[in-house]
Amino acid sequence: MDPVKVGLVGCGNISSIYFQNCLRFPILKLVACADLIPERAQARAQEFGVEARSVEGILADPEIEVVLNLTIPKAHAEVALQALEAGKSAYNEKPLAITREDGRRMLELARANGVRVGCAPDTFLGAGIQTCRKLIDDGWIGEPVAATAFMTCHGHESWHPDPEFYYKVGGGPMFDMGPYYLTALVSLLGPVRRVTGEARITFPERVITSRPKYGTVIKVDVPTHVAGVLEFASGAIGTIITSFDVWHAELPRIEVYGSEGTLSVPDPNGFGGPVRLRRAGAEEWSEIPLSHGYSENSRGLGVADMAYGLRSGRPHRASGELAYHVLDIMHAFHDAACEGRHVTLESTCTRPAPLPMGLAPWTLDP
Template sequence: MQTIKAGIIGCGNISNIYMENCKKFAVLDLIACADLDLDKAKAQADKHDIPLVCTTEELLAHPEINLVINLTIPAVHAEVSLQALEAGKHVYVEKPLTLTLEQGRKVLDTAAQKGLLVGSAPDTFLGAGIQTALKLISEGTIGRPVSATAFMMSRGHEHWHPDPEFYYAEGGGPMFDMGPYYLTALVQLLGPVRTVAGITSKALTERTITSQKKHGKSIPVDIPTHVAGTMHFDGGAVATLITSFDIFGGSTLPHIEIHGTEGSLLVPDPNGFGGKVMYRKLGQEQWTEEPLVQGYDGNSRGIGPADMADALLHQRKHRANGELAYHVLEAMWAFHLSSDSGSYYNMKSTCEPAVPMAELSFTS
């Protein structure tokens, strides 16, 4: 099988699952990793049997690497992605695509000018859970979707993450951290977003880290930590979304529900690949569990760049693409901008929902 040689820039917490899963995709050949902390890069390379440890500059100059997987912190997503594109590499970046809309547009424009591809997490919508929900909607099981609710209710990350500061700095917060999962799933299921009305707030101006590495350290909260609002989709459906780091006593709210003219659908956690998919048709008293479609139902982060590599080899459009990521980025900003202005935000971008997953011929 033909392969695409790849390198990872950024060897932090999230890199483990990418490095582990890259071995499962025959279409990807992970040959190098880089980090500002070379000791961290070497430790990850040793752990995951990656041949080369190098600086970012050395990785970008490597003549055999065609695809860069950018796992740096959000504050430098744009900078590193642009460096990769300028070096002639296709790039797949962790979510969000960039911090700002201006940065996102520059990344996409640069890629277009150079004939290169941009991909972005999340790729969880390619898993069996969301794909099963998409199948049911496509088959008309619940009729025409008319409304949806989605909730990401959390106490924040300072109690478990070793370095949680960036979650409360510019570009952080619940919408930019977890919103991509929920919005990407909703766009796949309901189509592109047309209009957003949002309200934001924050419960605390300072938080204390209780994870072990920096236990007791106080960090400022510079961004909204509760983001709520309503979206109107091109297809007519209206959805309510709440993302929050201000839920200190727990929540029983469902992840995503979609309601149609002929029934309702329970969609699993979009931050995962599997989960239980349930539907209840008009007139039925019981919920029915739908068997998951063939595909990935475990933690399969890395399926996005694998699909992108396969798309490069077969000259087709990849699913977790830059157009989708930019639309989701604008929708996230729309909640904040609507709240700041006290008015509706009319979306300027659009995208095409990804083609449903076929049999995954690019896996080992």
Template sequence: MQPVNIGIIGCGNISDTYFNGAKGSDLVRVKACADLRTEAAQAKALQHGVCAMSVQALLDDPDIEIVVNLTVPQAHAPVSEQILAAGKHVYLEKPLASDFGAAQRLLAHAATRGLRVGCAPDTFLGAGHQACRAAIDAGRIGRPIGGSVAMLSRGMESWHPNPEFFFKPGGGPMHDVGVYYVTQLVNLLGPVARVSGCASVGLPQRTVGSEPLRGQVIDVEVPTTVNGVLEFVNGANVAMSVSWDVWAHQRAPIEIYGTEGSLLGVDPNWFGGTPRLSERGGPWQPMDISAHPFGVENYTPNAGARVANYRGVGLTEMVLAMHRGRPHRACGALALHVLEVLDAFGRSSGNGRHLGIECKIDRPEPVPIGADENVFL
């Protein structure tokens, strides 16, 4: 099949990941990019060898079939609505929208037009996470009973060049990073049935420590510490803690406990890593992920060791799913279910009750064994 032409709207910090991911794919080609800041679009166009356009010109281009929406969370829904109105499929960064109602309307709009919506995170497609799923599906820990999740740090204002949106509606540690963990839990355990939560604001203001906005003060409008419990349709329950108020901790990213053993998962912000398994109280054993795609270390973040980073593979999988006429994995329905779960933590904290999750979905299909995006053929 010929590569599908895509456009990118939003030329901020995350856009390089999508430009570079497309260069490594045989399935997509970035034709153009756009941003409300003309200079940002022109800079990315020059850097990556594509055309810089206005947003409207990009939407009007008949060669562009899919538009990747990389705007700030508050703009996700309105910009995606524009993309759909132009008759184009949309793939966007998480979260699907800054509120659940807008996300529902977005998917309803797409359905009426026969268009697809894909949404990050797609890290659950990675080798480390798919190896964990394969172990659970094979019964190596028996029936999943419980688990624990922890995403604890000091936040984004120390390093991100423009961190204000992280502390506004649609941001916060739950919606910005907790989304990776909840998506992976759905991949491992299936859909969530109900949620209880307790949320608070650690610091009412944050001071930017990075250039070019060093010293700017941000008013915090979202919870920055959230604790709670997810109960899954399969009966398992998982304790979850996310915070941007923590200096240090020693908790694992994801642990799943079953009737026959325990599973120590890997950081769902990346694709690889080495999960470990303990069967019936035995020693922790590293799991081999080499048979699964998207696990080879290929990227060095600003701080830390090399990791497997294949962000954008959800987009290429969506392209192949369109070509084959089948559902895609990092789909709008999954993102909507996860968004309802994320929102439920805050709503539960406000009213002091368990909240049932109304958006019903099935687990995404597992990723076949093999190498690279050819596994989706």
């Protein structure tokens, strides 16, 4: 199977792990990178043995089939739409876009041009959540009844070198971390039919205490505590809290409650475990051995899976449709909070297929 040539746009902090992992998958051939700051692209190119180019140079290369878009969130749509216009498939870092309108434009353009859209997070393809998926599908907790998900911290201004965007449109805890939790929940329980929620800004200003912007005051423009209720199409009910307003908490990441037991799901911002199960009548929790590979940091799995799809014709799992459904859910929480109502979602998606067991390292099809 011929490898799929990839051009990477956006050489910031997260790009390093993508470079490392894309070079490990035989299905991928990362050939070029670009960044608004040419020196960053040059540094990454030298570090990983690829060519530094302009964005225009990547888009003009007829051999590049996929643009891996690791730009900042507000640039996700612009870069992806340029790639799709050029007849290339686009794989975005999360979120898919800032607005529903841009997300829909991507999907429509991809369909019109016969190419694909993919999007992070791909952590749900890791060993931990794939093990949970198998346990649910095999009936270990019976019929899923409900789920809870919690992401609480006190924001990123104490450690991130440039945290302002976390508090502007496209940021906040729901748009920053919500994609990990919601993508995991949709992978485990299927699409969502309806949501409601509440949201608030607790601290109108934040002071950066990290370097190099120590002392800078950030005006907060987006909700920093969001609580949502999800009605899944399956009938299960979900509860989610994402917050940058919590100093300390003792909460699970994700739990799924079934008619015959409870499943403790590992951190959806990682790829491994632990996975814990407690069936009805059990006196204690049992840690379940991981059934799948990719327990280490495997960012790029979704790109590789899309490449397999391009070669074989099968659907890819970290799809644009899934990412758009998650984007729609996140906006719907904010809409519900502003308007004081339930919001019925216009979008849906197919629950992504589970990964096969027993895959050879750095492969995704048997």
